Amino acid sequence: MRTLLLAASAALALTLPLAAQETTKPTALAPSEIVAAAPKADWVAIPAEDLLVMTLAPDADGKPRVVVIQLLPAPFSQGWVHNIRLFARAKWYDGISVNRVQDNYVTQWGDPNYDNPEAKGKPKPLPEGLKVMGEAEYITRASRETVPSVWTEAGKFPFDEAITPFRSVRAGTVPSRFADPYTSMAGFAGGFPVGLAIEGTMAKRAVPTGPDIAWPTHCYGMVGVGRNYSPDTGSGAELYTVIGHAPRHLDRNIALVGRVIEGMEHLSSLPRGSGALGFYTAAEANKRTPILTVRVASDLPLAAQPKFEYLSTESGTFATYAEAIANRRDPFFITPAGGADICNIKVPVRRLADAK
């Protein structure tokens, strides 16, 4: 009973639903084993320009705490990502702190003197050259050009059923597989989880015939931009990451800019703040974790640049991996779910050892 979840390799022979046989390669391997066996060609290098290296003050034992964030790629990156590189290059983030940790929600960092009635210092002036974005930029046009995988012909795209889950219902097959409570369609593009919809249909939730707009989704570890009331959309000076169940109601209401790909535990295990919304109170000032530096990896000396790859979300391996997550056949499981939440299909990311 020591083991809650094992990744063992014994093969189980199960009869699979026809739909799964047609669209994926069913396997009794655990998802982690499928990833371990992925050919090199299925891995995509993350550009150093898209990596942020955030160094927190060492922990109570004096151990270093480094967090690596992957910034969203095109077409999902918007002006906020531009701003974040600008803040980092101006060294504006150096010396800020983690100011808010709300259980089952977010850890948030920024200038501890900004908009804080209990602050003793003055807010930092913002650097010049920041872009101002509107709410329209929370979404992206999803066309064959901007989100090609969505438009791949049926049978090739790993989530052909996810993309049209309700058409599948009508055909009488796999009704709720990859159904999503927050949008008509959900899938993956460019290594990130995305919601998809025909613009203008979300209010009525009409049955869609294909995607028109896309947006990244608030899964665990995703990084977003704190803001005040609309039409403010935030500059990027204040950032947060999700440390609980995916708050998907924030999708299309706040800008996402990337995700934590290493060191998440340094942000998720911090003491929760006892103030409103999890902010640390004045009496808890000593709990604010100092952020020493934030650097764009491409600005570091070549030997110090961390190197990461993600498993292509357009690859056959990813399709097999996602199918295995939705239908666990490795020995610990007695009842496969037959579906999966998009936030439980974590895009595999690995650090290249030779760059350590």
Added chain:
Amino acid sequence: MRTLLLAASAALALTLPLAAQETTKPTALAPSEIVAAAPKADWVAIPAEDLLVMTLAPDADGKPRVVVIQLLPAPFSQGWVHNIRLFARAKWYDGISVNRVQDNYVTQWGDPNYDNPEAKGKPKPLPEGLKVMGEAEYITRASRETVPSVWTEAGKFPFDEAITPFRSVRAGTVPSRFADPYTSMAGFAGGFPVGLAIEGTMAKRAVPTGPDIAWPTHCYGMVGVGRNYSPDTGSGAELYTVIGHAPRHLDRNIALVGRVIEGMEHLSSLPRGSGALGFYTAAEANKRTPILTVRVASDLPLAAQPKFEYLSTESGTFATYAEAIANRRDPFFITPAGGADICNIKVPVRRLADAK
């Protein structure tokens, strides 16, 4: 930009989808405000026999750490809940520890010497009188008698659309509202989130016409029973709680026994273990948090018994609350989602102040 999420009270006048108008009472109040205004009659007292009070060793600052767990009520409680009361009354849990903290997954506690090759001590002998459960007990028969709310006529049950999301699709209304990736239907019963299905249909995922079996779902803070390989289902000596995105693939594969209703932050913010599956290694033995005592609240002196209530999941207030979560109209939100994940509709629980 200090504020990521506000619970403000300004009223917004929005036109609502017809379906929402018919089945709930749409409001511009924030979900927290709806709960605050609930009439006393909508709150259900949790029996002291269903409350476990778990006292951890004080934190590094010497502050007490108390966790309160609500055990599952009938018809979802099975022999594991019986065993847990038996372990507590035998004081068997006193002196065990938190042995595993895996980021975005679980915190697990039990005998640190059980099944641990690095242990220096011997495992504790188990108390007598433990029940042995089979895998059939992961599910419950859902009939009018055992899960009455599921069978309430349409329009009264808060999740009438959730219960038949795919029938709604066919009628052309609210297609994916409360759709669930893990089962045909999801809803609430007796204060807990539950999955529902017709037995035998899960493998094929056929379109359901009504529920037949029900089971509690692995949302954030739910408490379950660690086990080894099937047919072992665990005794209750080893327990875990979910500290990340809901691992719903564990539903119907592991026994759930309740949920943390107070002090969750004491389990979710612990340092992650660096061993396999988040277990603490021998070198990290000092990170194991000692559990001093675990008591059934009804065994405490009356004045020391904590008193809690939950918002009836069969009440009109709960229906309004759930609808508001799915369609946020409070001022921070510019784009309501039009749906919600069952694990984001947290059943409100409150401690009665006079019992503090």
